[in-house]
Amino acid sequence: MDSADTDWDGVRLHVVTGKGGTGKTTVAAALALALASGGHKVLLVEVEGRQGIAQIFDLPPLPYEERRIAVAPSGGDVYALAIDPEEAMLEYMEMFYGMRRAGRALTKMGVVDFATTVAPGFRDVLVTGKTTEAVRRRGKDGKRVYDAVVLDAPPTGRITRFLNVTQEVAGLAKVGPIKNHSDLVHGVVKSPETAVHFVTLLEEMPVQETLDGIAEVRTAGLATGGIFINMVRESLLPQATLDAAAQGRFDIGDLALGLKSAGLADGADATSLAEGLAEEIVEHARRTELEQQERESLGEAALPRYELPLLTDGVDLAGLYELAESIRTQGAA
């Protein structure tokens, strides 16, 4: 598929957020793979110090440097970077002010620790600053070094504050380089090159949080991306059967006959097994019905939606490629 065919053509910074437990990091990683495929170069950035990327790609903990971690289907590279706010601050000071000595002194005095933990606005500026620098970076040939950057961002509850750096920092630093820097970051974040994607499950709480998050991001004037519905279970039953089962109606007799025919059980055994299975089906049907309601709620946001299958064996490297493929076929990358 040509990159011009995707839904997010022109977007260079993909911010991936979601409620805890929805598989935000997994989706970010799969999206990076999908964006890289076909010979592109993509940077996957992690900011929360969890080393989640390393775990998913089954690698030792990542250092604070950009390194290649995966090759995408049909060529293309995924690089990863785990941003450490302290390191980012030192690098930043050296890069912009040549203050290596002062940087070390600051570290020793706990200033860096202070600035990066006590004033989270500063930390967010450093992290988003490093990320947007990678987005803007150009090689000797004048072309962008990365075709896309995927940011495994903080959870939905914090995302707007995290991205809205100017506002956060404005209260603290009214003038000076940090202020200028945050303005620069803001320029990238607010541009059409950035989109905020939401990862959710088809459950009430994550869906509600996603809708709240989308509203918040919109109010802040940031560009919304797509909704990635993660861990979707396919339903193998006909809709009529599901509808009846959701009402608690399911024909056990017919099922028992089927079990008998399959050689699984006989007589009373077949009936009791059928009862157990029927209980499963009723539960499944009720959940499917609720999931459908959640899908409809998500529709209110009027954003492109992508459904990613539940990987029954858990997320491993093969599963990640499967998700990446799914993202590509649905046109998200």
Added chain:
Amino acid sequence: MKKPAVLDIDAILDDRGTRIIVCCGAGGVGKTTTAAALGLRAAERGRCVVVLTVDPARRLAQSMGLTELDNTPRLISESDGGGQLFAMMLDMKRTFDEIIEAHADPERARQILSNPFYQSLSSSFSGTQEYMAMEKLGQLRRSNEWDLIIVDTPPSRSALDFLDAPERLGRFLDGRFIRLLTAPAKAGGRSAFRLLNAGFGIVAGAMTKLLGAQVLTDLQTFVSALDAVFGGFRQRAELTYKLLQAPGTAFVVVAAPERDAMREASYFVERLAEERMPLAGLVVNRVHESPAATLSGVRSAAAAEDLAAKGEHELTAAVLRLHTGRMQLAAREHREQEHFVSAHPTVPVAQVAAMAEDVHDLEGLRRIGELLANAPG
């Protein structure tokens, strides 16, 4: 899997010696719901309970019959046995402001509350929520109005932040940087940097260059103003910390049967042991079991194939495929828990079956409470 001991929830709730239950664990595993369900169950067994939550989920408030929760405990329900359930949601800024107002003279309090650094610290410092949860817990405990306090911990970056917050705030206050910033003010010097050594000169220069002079002035005002109330802060943080170590406290680690959540649970159990915090056990939420577990996933899949090949009983084949998926899921969840149990064989466990629907009302919370109390280990 070696069978772990079963976590006896009712024994903990009924023990009048249990004064504090802390629910901790990774984000998104149902900590808050577990805390609320434990609270309701305890109240219905005659305890006077307050649930302190840090989760701003409206749904939880609604499930307890309130439009929203705030910083004041609200009565949720009363039971025939004299038990009562109260609930509140931590407002960290409000709690912080109250501490400042209570411990600084009005002029100083005004200075602090209007300082931009205070506003940043009180509303978004990553440790503030944890710290204020501890502070609130201490306040509730000292008030002695409730005989059981149940608290859920903030959804932090790391589950450990809860334990680290007081120490971190302490480290911040004790840091050389802070001491340097406060020193001139204490010495009564007009110029903040006049008395300082060359090393700090570099730092101050760098700070000014980076942040602008206004920031440094604000910071200094903030630190020296707050300095006056800091002693009390740390002291109370230490008291609360000791309270958590005391025998009246029970830590309940909450997890879901998924890799990350179980890993975090392991981490937490080890950390609690290190800190000599009393661990009651592990609650594993959203466990998928099958009511037809006698039929293995493999056999079920083979039978489905068989039926499909014969071209009959299409529906049964679909049911069998679904069953296979369910058994695979159950097996995976089982494996994730196995890692935990083999690493921590002495930790009692309670499994709570996944429910089709989220909790909407007290009835739902009651059901969770029943599942918790009658849970298989």
